[in-house]
Structures are given as structure tokens and as C-alpha cells.
Amino acid sequence: MASVGIKDVAARAGVSVATVSRVLNAHASVSPAARERVLAAVDALGYRPNTLARSLRTDQTRTLGLVISDVLNPYFTELARSVEEEARALGYSIIFGNADERPELQDHHIRTLLDRRIDGLLVSPADGGSPLVLDAARAGTPMVFVDRWIPGLDVPVVRADGSSAVRDLVAHLHGLGHRRLAIIAGPAATTTGSERVTAFRDALAAYGLELPDEYIGQGDFQAASGRRATERFLELPEPPEVVFAADNLMALGALDAIRARGLRIPHDIALAAFDDIPWFVHTDPPITAIAQPTGDLGRAAVRALTDLIEGRTPESVTLPARLVVRGSCGESPTTGTDSTTGTDSTDRTTGTPGTTRRSDA
Amino acid sequence: MASVGIKDVAARAGVSVATVSRVLNAHASVSPAARERVLAAVDALGYRPNTLARSLRTDQTRTLGLVISDVLNPYFTELARSVEEEARALGYSIIFGNADERPELQDHHIRTLLDRRIDGLLVSPADGGSPLVLDAARAGTPMVFVDRWIPGLDVPVVRADGSSAVRDLVAHLHGLGHRRLAIIAGPAATTTGSERVTAFRDALAAYGLELPDEYIGQGDFQAASGRRATERFLELPEPPEVVFAADNLMALGALDAIRARGLRIPHDIALAAFDDIPWFVHTDPPITAIAQPTGDLGRAAVRALTDLIEGRTPESVTLPARLVVRGSCGESPTTGTDSTTGTDSTDRTTGTPGTTRRSDA
DNA sequence: ATCCCTCGTGTAATCGATTCCACGAGGAGG
DNA sequence: CCTCCTCGTGGAATCGATTACACGAGGGAT
Missing domain, CATH: 3.40.50.2300 (Response regulator)
Known part of the structure; x- marks a missing residue:
């Protein structure tokens, strides 16, 4: 009934609880003989230390x-x-x-x-x-x-720093002829929410492009908000040619909204996302995304x-994050299929250097 | 430095630790005056009971x-x-x-x-x-x-009991003219692994169809295994017309393998999956699946x-689980789009009755 | 031979709570 | 006025570990 405690082990091994504790924690010196008897007793009784008691004591x-x-x-x-x-x-x-x-x-x-x-x-x-x-x-x-x-x-x-990958994305989009680019942002209360908008705006500026307010959708990193923001974009007198979702769930919502309108990607509108996930390979068309080295x-x-x-x-x-080009912005995937389904084994980056020092603010 | 303990609270409230404990646990009788003082002290000191100590004592x-x-x-x-x-x-x-x-x-x-x-x-x-x-x-x-x-x-x-939904699925497939149906099974060591195969085989039998061994792929509920099993199916002299994956990740792998072969769904081969997930709505074509009432x-x-x-x-x-028909088996989705992206709010079932009694084996 | 240090070990305090038991005060009943 | 109960309370044991301290035995140095 009562689970076995350190006392039971001590009794069976013919030593004190202190000795038992010592062998269990590889602490001070314990004679080989005693250690062996303790180990045997632990084994025989199936003893497992009570982590609560241990943690209470050791903090x-x-x-x-x-x-x-x-x-x-x-x-x-x-x-x-x-x-x-x-x-x-x-x-x-x-x-x-x-x-x-x-x-x-x-x-x-x-x-x-x-x-x-x-x-x-x-x-x-x-x-x-x-x-x-x-x-x-x-x-x-x-x-x-x-x-x-x-x-x-x-x-x-x-x-992850996505700014370099965002620049790559904008270059890609610009190269495809897109000029009216919109973003679905995350909550301003999060750094990733505001940061990605800034990176996007800066990258656009390098091409002399603006990011008007009506091309900034306010999302909350959930699918439903992506859908709403996209619907609003599509109702604009001059809708964007590209929607860039700041995370994968909002991209899902955007997809949803675009399909509901009967529009085709990338012919009628292009879509890209921050965060790459395995499913992006299998949507129609596969979605161009910015991949983080999550692992x-x-x-x-x-x-x-x-x-x-x-x-x-x-x-x-x-x-650094990196851009993964697929078909959702207008170019057909380069060669073969980007078919890696599982892990991030192909995460190789061409962006900014790796580790930076800590910024004590 | 040292975090505040029950003793500190007791001291500040001018009572014993026993009394503090009693008010904290709504235990025996404590005078309103004492209770109030304790509560005030708790509040003032920002006291939080040490759950380790509590758990150690109360087990x-x-x-x-x-x-x-x-x-x-x-x-x-x-x-x-x-x-x-x-x-x-x-x-x-x-x-x-x-x-x-x-x-x-x-x-x-x-x-x-x-x-x-x-x-x-x-x-x-x-x-x-x-x-x-x-x-x-x-x-x-x-x-x-x-x-x-x-x-x-x-x-x-x-x-969840999927047998009824599997019957619905087989009926659906049979109605579409499919006769050679294959399954990617989960590990035999899991109940869901073997059960779904049995349900599938039984459902087939009702239509006088066999489930030959070469139409049973051995998977492990991971995407890679779904891909391998599907490749093997496709290399068969007489490949199946339908692949039914026993979970969503293996369906992903199957998708992968089918695409890699350059085949089209559902024209060249049909695909269905056990477990429904939001992304199945957005693949091309949307995937017919059996949805569990997960929540x-x-x-x-x-x-x-x-x-x-x-x-x-x-x-x-x-x-009961229920069948959600989409386009991946040959029929275009009934009306509009099955576009629910988020939760399982539409989980309504047409299958067998709800709760069954416990089976004491 | 004596002293001292080291080694192995046990006793007991401790971590921070809960809770059994005892005790004093005060009210009710006789 | 005395007795008995109840109520509110505090003291101290307890949960199961870790670890500081003390202590006896044995070996090496002088």
C-alpha cells in the first residue's frame, strides 16, 4: 500500500537513510560494500525517490x-x-x-x-x-x-530574424511584376506582430513601393482573422496583387477567403506566408513561405x-530565416518538387550571419 | 530573497500557522476577525503556498x-x-x-x-x-x-468508433464505381492501427469486395511511412483505385507519393483519410476524411x-466518428465550400448512438 | 606509542506545508 | 453557581527526502 521510501531501503540494506541518499546522489564517500547493498535494496524494492520531497529540500x-x-x-x-x-x-x-x-x-x-x-x-x-x-x-x-x-x-x-528573408521575398515578388503588396499583421502587442510589418515596409521602400494603411490587415495570428483581413482586401476598389500573411494560420484563413471568392492563386492574386509548415507543400498551389529554423x-x-x-x-x-519559393506567387517551382514532408533537415540559409551578442537593454 | 512562507503570514497576522492553513483551505472554524487578518497578510506579502510542500503532506x-x-x-x-x-x-x-x-x-x-x-x-x-x-x-x-x-x-x-463512418466511406467509394480499395494501416501494436483495418475489411465484405494483402500497406502513423506504402501500391501490376490512410500524417505522405508520380487526384487515384484536420479543406482537391469528435x-x-x-x-x-465528403474520391463537394477552418463546431454526427457502457474485460 | 587526519557512517535538523490533539474561554442548561 | 459543550486557536508531529555535524576506527607520520 504505502509506497516504499528511503527508510525501507535503508532498513533492508542495513544502513542509515543518509547512506542511501549518498549513494543515490553520488555524493560523498561510501564504501563499495554499502553502495552495493543499497543498490541491491533499491532494485529489490523497486524504490523511486519522491521528487516532491527531494525538491522541497533542495529547492x-x-x-x-x-x-x-x-x-x-x-x-x-x-x-x-x-x-x-x-x-x-x-x-x-x-x-x-x-x-x-x-x-x-x-x-x-x-x-x-x-x-x-x-x-x-x-x-x-x-x-x-x-x-x-x-x-x-x-x-x-x-x-x-x-x-x-x-x-x-x-x-x-x-x-529568428526574418528581415533578410522578407527582403528576398519582396525581391521575388517585385521580379514577378507585383507592385501592390499587402500584409496581414499579427497583434501589435507582440514583437513578431509589429516586426514583420516593419521589415516588409522597409523592403518595399527599397523598391520605391509604399505600404498604404488599407494594405495592412490587422490579425491576431489565428485563421479567422486572416480570413477577415483578406476579405477586406478583396473588397478594396484596388485590391492588392499579393497578400503576405505574418503567420501560417492567418495564411490558412487567407486561402479560405480567396477560394470563397472564386479567385485563383497565383493568377488572380498571390499569397505568401511567414512560417513554413509541411502542409504548404500540398496546397494548390504550394505556398511560398519564410521558414524559421524552428528546431x-x-x-x-x-x-x-x-x-x-x-x-x-x-x-x-x-x-536567420530563409525564403522558400513555391508556386503561390506566380513562378512555377524551380526544379522537381519541394517535397520534403518531415523535419527541417533542409534548413540551410543564405541570409545574415548566425549568432549575435546579447543586447542588454 | 527567501520567498515568503506560511510562517511569515502567520507572524504578520498575529496567528499561528495552523490558523493560516485553515483559512487557506476553507477548513474548520476560524473567527471572521482572524480570517480577515490572514487574508490581509497574504495579500500584503504576496504569499503563494508552496505546492511541493503541500503535495508532500497531502499526497x-x-x-x-x-x-x-x-x-x-x-x-x-x-x-x-x-x-x-x-x-x-x-x-x-x-x-x-x-x-x-x-x-x-x-x-x-x-x-x-x-x-x-x-x-x-x-x-x-x-x-x-x-x-x-x-x-x-x-x-x-x-x-x-x-x-x-x-x-x-x-x-x-x-x-471514437469509426466503424460506422468507415461503412459510409466504403459506400461512398463503391457508389463512385471504385472496386480496388487499399488501406495504409497503423502499427499493429496499437488498437487504432488494427481496428481501422478490420472495420475497412468488414465494410468491403458487405459489398462482396476483398482486401488482399498487397492492398494493406504497413505504416506507423508518420508521414514517411504513408509515402512508402503508397509508392508500393503504385508499383503494383494492378494498383488500387483508392488509397485510404489510417491517419492524417500518412495521408500527407500518400499525397506526396502520388504527386511525385505525376498522378492526379481523384482522376487517376482517389484518396481518403482517417482523422480530419483543417488543412484537408485546402489541399487540391480537398480530402475526404473521417472526423472524430476530438474535443x-x-x-x-x-x-x-x-x-x-x-x-x-x-x-x-x-x-461516433463521421464521414466528411470532399472532392478527393471523385465526387465534387455537394454544395458551396466546406470551408470551416477553425474548430469542430460543425461536428454533427449521423452515425451510431452516443455513449456505450464500460466493457469490463 | 602517540597524535592527527581521513574515511565511512549515523543522528538529527530542515524544507513548508497539513492536521491531530489539547486547551482555555464563554454560553447554555440544570 | 457549577458542569458540560462548543468554538477558536496553538503546539507539535508528519510527509520523504538532503545534508551539516559528530563520532569512532584505522593508518601514517613523528
Whole structure:
């Protein structure tokens, strides 16, 4: 009934609990004889240490919290997977919280994770102003931002820089003759929301193109908002020739709206997206997208966080995103099929250099 | 520095720790005056109880473990989301483990969850024989199987029954003139892997059709296996007219293989899938699929598990899946566009009745 | 032979909560 | 006025580990 505790092991091995604890933690010196008896007893009784008691005493859980923005978004799913993988390799386990792009849900999960006494927190903040996050950061909770961040905090950031890829995209579009380009933006409260618009506008400027307000759709990184924004574009007296969605779910919504109108891609209108996902290969036509090195981001984030926890000084990491040209903007795919279905094994980039130093704001 | 504990609260409120604990847990009788002072102190100090200590003492964590088969599979992602939602509503939080369809990873997570002293476990077993799962079940760990299960255990199962929908699918295919139907099966070690084949074969039999061995592809619920199986089908002297993939990722792989061959759907070959996902609406052509009431499954599973934990006696739940006809098998979608992008709001079923009683094996 | 250091080990304090038990005050009933 | 109950409260044990400290035995140096 009562599960076996360290006392039972000690009794069976004929030693004290201290000795048992010592062999289990590879601590001080224990005689080979005693160690062997303890190990045998552990094995015989099927003893597993109570992590609650252990954590209570040692004040560390070897657990990391990860709050992701939207578990239904394949990008974050892949991020979560790589995070868990790397954490496991480093001897940590991770607890997820899904914010569903809702700040109050995000805060709920952060609170819960903090209550669980996680050793560190990985966040992709759904909004810039959560007092909880600010407090935690100031209170010294080891923390790393991934994908999105909150400016002005001394918290390492691990993210992808899409500006170079966005320039490539605009060059591609311009080369195809497109001049009226629109964007569906993410929430302004997120860095990725505003940043991508800025990058897009800057890239357009290089070609002497404007980004008028009516060509900026306001989305929230969810499919429905992409659909609404696109409908609005299509009702314009002079609709855009290209719609660039700032994430993959909004691209899905855009697709939806375009199809509902009976328009054809890329003949009637072109479509491109930020974030590449396996399904973009299989839509008709395949969708041109900007791919992030998602797996690398997740791994780098975990390493930064464990560095922080274990007393080393991590740096912020910025990895380049890259443009993946498919058919949705007017050019047929170059050669053969871009048919990689699975992982990001082909993630090779031609953009800006890799890691940059941490910016202490 | 040192975080505030119950002692600090007690001191500030001028009461003993026992009293503080009592007001925090709405326990025995506490004078209104004392209660108020305690609450004020809690508020002033920003006190949060240490869940580790609490759990150690009470032997309950109000935490549920969920081990899902593959976090990159949108079906499980949606399942996870609904599970977390329902659990939160019932005052539990949940810890995920991603098995990646690998039994040893599944066991790793189950072990970790058990070590964390979760109150109950939700599993979708990646294989039928994990000794860990068997032991846990026999040891009395509250446990519920979701989606997949292991026969012969007295563990409630929450799942969808696809047999009726599969019959509908076969009727649909037969009506379109298809006679040579192939299936890409999941791993035989999973119930869903073998069950769907059986349902398919039975449905075929009703039309006097066979399911020859060479029309059964062996997959593992991952995209790559779907691709391989499909390639093998296409190399057959007499290739099938229809490929039915037993999950959505393998359907993705099938799509891939078909496109690589330069074949057109549904003209050259038809495609259908088990598990419906938002992207199926947007492929070319949209893919006919069998949709599970994923959200309901997740919620029902959590309720069954909490029933078990809190001493009530849960029943197994079987909900019907339903066929969603799109264009990938030869018929153009009935009216308008099946364009629902987001949730399963249209999940209405025409199949078998709802809940069935638990089968004590 | 004596001293001292090291090694292996056990005893007990501790982490931060919950909860059993005892106790004093005050009201009701006789 | 005395007795008995109830109510509110505090003291201290407890959950299951880790770890500081003490202690005895044995070996090397003097």
C-alpha cells in the first residue's frame, strides 16, 4: 500500500537513510560494500525517490516551464517538441502551458508554473505588458524569451530574424511584376506582430513601393482573422496583387477567403506566408513561405536557459530565416518538387550571419 | 530573497500557522476577525503556498499526466488542448509527455509523470505491451485510456468508433464505381492501427469486395511511412483505385507519393483519410476524411479520470466518428465550400448512438 | 606509542506545508 | 453557581527526502 521510501531501503540494506541518499546522489564517500547493498535494496524494492520531497529540500525541480502561444499552430508545436528534446538531453523535464494567444491564459500558466517551483521559464509572450512576467523577471526567475520578447528587460532572447528573408521575398515578388503588396499583421502587442510589418515596409521602400494603411490587415495570428483581413482586401476598389500573411494560420484563413471568392492563386492574386509548415507543400498551389529554423531555436533557447540556471552567462541568439519559393506567387517551382514532408533537415540559409551578442537593454 | 512562507503570514497576522492553513483551505472554524487578518497578510506579502510542500503532506498534486502519441499530429494537438481546458475547469493542471510514437519515449514520460506523483494518468498507448503501463494499472494508479487502449485491463477507455463512418466511406467509394480499395494501416501494436483495418475489411465484405494483402500497406502513423506504402501500391501490376490512410500524417505522405508520380487526384487515384484536420479543406482537391469528435473525447477522458480519482466510478465512453465528403474520391463537394477552418463546431454526427457502457474485460 | 587526519557512517535538523490533539474561554442548561 | 459543550486557536508531529555535524576506527607520520 504505502509506497516504499528511503527508510525501507535503508532498513533492508542495513544502513542509515543518509547512506542511501549518498549513494543515490553520488555524493560523498561510501564504501563499495554499502553502495552495493543499497543498490541491491533499491532494485529489490523497486524504490523511486519522491521528487516532491527531494525538491522541497533542495529547492530545485530540474523542471523547465514552457509557455507557448498556441498549441494548434504547427510552428509552436515543432518548437515545443525540440525544446522538450533538448531539455531531456540535458536532464530536465519540461511542463507546457498553452496560452491560446490569450494574455490571461498565459498569465494563468505562468502562475501555475511558478507555483510548481520550476527552475526556469521559457516564454513566448502573448503580450508585452504582463505584470507577472515583468515581476518574475525582476524577481530573478531564470527566464528566456523565445520567438517573441518584451523589450527593455535583461532577459536573453532566442529568435529568428526574418528581415533578410522578407527582403528576398519582396525581391521575388517585385521580379514577378507585383507592385501592390499587402500584409496581414499579427497583434501589435507582440514583437513578431509589429516586426514583420516593419521589415516588409522597409523592403518595399527599397523598391520605391509604399505600404498604404488599407494594405495592412490587422490579425491576431489565428485563421479567422486572416480570413477577415483578406476579405477586406478583396473588397478594396484596388485590391492588392499579393497578400503576405505574418503567420501560417492567418495564411490558412487567407486561402479560405480567396477560394470563397472564386479567385485563383497565383493568377488572380498571390499569397505568401511567414512560417513554413509541411502542409504548404500540398496546397494548390504550394505556398511560398519564410521558414524559421524552428528546431535550432528550441534547442538554443533551452541551452540559454540552462546556462542561466546553472550560473553561466547566456547570450541572446538570433538565427536567420530563409525564403522558400513555391508556386503561390506566380513562378512555377524551380526544379522537381519541394517535397520534403518531415523535419527541417533542409534548413540551410543564405541570409545574415548566425549568432549575435546579447543586447542588454 | 527567501520567498515568503506560511510562517511569515502567520507572524504578520498575529496567528499561528495552523490558523493560516485553515483559512487557506476553507477548513474548520476560524473567527471572521482572524480570517480577515490572514487574508490581509497574504495579500500584503504576496504569499503563494508552496505546492511541493503541500503535495508532500497531502499526497495529492491536483495534476494529471497526459501522454500523447505524437505532438506533431494535429489530431493529438487538438486532443491535448481540449484535455487541458477541461482539466483546468475542474481545478487540475496537466503535464504533457510526447511519445513521438516511440514506446521507449512513452515509458520515459510515464515514469517521469509517476515520479512527479500525478494524481492520474491519461494515456494513448503507443504499444500494447508496456510493462510500466501494466504495472501502473495493477498498482491502482488512476488511469484512463484515450483514443487507443490496451485490451484486458480494467481501465476505462474513451475513444471514437469509426466503424460506422468507415461503412459510409466504403459506400461512398463503391457508389463512385471504385472496386480496388487499399488501406495504409497503423502499427499493429496499437488498437487504432488494427481496428481501422478490420472495420475497412468488414465494410468491403458487405459489398462482396476483398482486401488482399498487397492492398494493406504497413505504416506507423508518420508521414514517411504513408509515402512508402503508397509508392508500393503504385508499383503494383494492378494498383488500387483508392488509397485510404489510417491517419492524417500518412495521408500527407500518400499525397506526396502520388504527386511525385505525376498522378492526379481523384482522376487517376482517389484518396481518403482517417482523422480530419483543417488543412484537408485546402489541399487540391480537398480530402475526404473521417472526423472524430476530438474535443468531446478529450473532455470525456478528463471527466472519466477525475471521476476515478475522486472515488466515483467512471464508464468507458465511445463516441461516433463521421464521414466528411470532399472532392478527393471523385465526387465534387455537394454544395458551396466546406470551408470551416477553425474548430469542430460543425461536428454533427449521423452515425451510431452516443455513449456505450464500460466493457469490463 | 602517540597524535592527527581521513574515511565511512549515523543522528538529527530542515524544507513548508497539513492536521491531530489539547486547551482555555464563554454560553447554555440544570 | 457549577458542569458540560462548543468554538477558536496553538503546539507539535508528519510527509520523504538532503545534508551539516559528530563520532569512532584505522593508518601514517613523528
